[in-house]
Amino acid sequence: MFYRRIWKSNLVGAFFQPVLYLLGIGLGVGALVDQGPNSAAVLDGFSYFAFYSSALIATMAMFTASQEALWPTMDGFQWSHAYRAMTSTPIAPRDVATGLTIFYAAKTTVGAIGVAVVLAFFDETRSWGLIGAVPAGVLTGLAFAVPLAAWTSSRTTPDSFPPILRFIIIPMFLFGGAFYPIEQLPDWLEPVAWVTPLWHGVELARGSILQTLPEGRGLLHVGVLCAYIVLGWMACVVTFERRLNP
């Protein structure tokens, strides 16, 4: 079918960033944490490096996809009017929503494969589960990008974007189970983590790579991520229609 062209993704970035995060945090902090007296119990017997790096596919996907759904998507609506041009053809606003979803998926797939390839170099994370972690990353990315696209399409300026990153994305990154199990959070904060898409993505990717995920839990995570995507897409259909066909 006719959908948007896929931009040259930055392949160098796809490898360079995860390596940086891995070396910077996984190895550095890992050396400290693994010396702690009860770290093995908290981390289910895995090293900190394995624990942290196995979440990376999900967190990187969140960042890539979220950013893509903010400024570049605003460009299509507000600056270049590319989506207006598209919808003057047989393409309708809902097709733009679908096309964008496919585009975000393609972009996060490239990123997730990049991280998976990097992780395959390390003994602790080398497993067939990496293959399952790639779609987990893509789902995570979409669970952010698709709802954000609905938001972007309802805005005329990017003023709200930095706060979104600062107050939604970054806190999830810090508290969503990427750096430590959410059981370590204060009790009142733990349920908050349960509803964030990132936690589900992290659990899914980590569970897949370290092969620790019971099947039922896995399905639950997939279900929650899909719910974010489907609801986000439905929101997009409404907001895109409103924006492109006023």
Place this chain on the structure above:
Amino acid sequence: MNEPLITARSLVKKFGDLVAVDEIDFDVEQGEAFGFLGPNGAGKTSSMRMIGCVSPTTSGRLEIFGLSPTADGRAIRARIGVVPQMDQLDNELTVLENLVIYARYFDIPRDVARARAAELLEFVQLTERKDDTVDPLSGGQKRRVSIARSLISEPELMLLDEPTTGLDPQARHVLWDRLYQLKERGATLVLTTHYMDEAEQLCDRLVVMNGGKIVAEGSPRNLITTYATREVLEMRFGRGHNEEHVSEVSQVGERVEILPDRLLVYAHDGEGALATLRERNIIPESALVRRSSLEDVFLRLTGRTLVD
């Protein structure tokens, strides 16, 4: 057999409380060039966007190719070519890529698209720029890319929203010539414009819009004879002094119009009117007699201070 290509009856477009298009009626026939003429905010673009099936109608009846925009938007859009008021080109792509990718949205196979794109770029005289990115092109060149792009699907109906605004006279004439050729090939053109000469040159029939309503309809010639006299006498008495002479001046013409810098006297015989005024010792700083044009119709219908 010869159904109109577009039919609008009591067509209304509201944005919240703002009535952008207020119960307009018009028909556009197959093969004609139909114009919307009107000042800023008259509702031209709003009307065009409803015809282009990218803006739902608030009420009234609208049919394009006998189809309804609500039910058959896709099918209608597949048969029309749109040149929007603001160019919506992808500035990072080349001229050729802009055309070929747009063709994909119509499901036109890539090789067909390439062949058509080459032909169209020849048609708008941009063949030698086909591999340049769009960004550095001049306004007129971008406009021609937009027109070429809108033609890639071989539309039966073209919607052109102010196709020549912002272009220099040369570029406008090139565009007029291209549009005229399209019309000769049988395309139906619907265009909006602020330029009277453009409407006179291109339109078989036009409507004048003001404040969301159609205030006049007809061929350019026809509108001129209905709403203006054969000649117009333009006089300048110097800034601030024009009003002083309105009452004397209005005795020699059928109508007087006061513009900020000059008085327009509508008269069958402009020179005669001027001579009469001179006899009465009313001597303007400068005076000019010309044939009346669509501009006079426009000024009359869309409002300036009028003295009958």
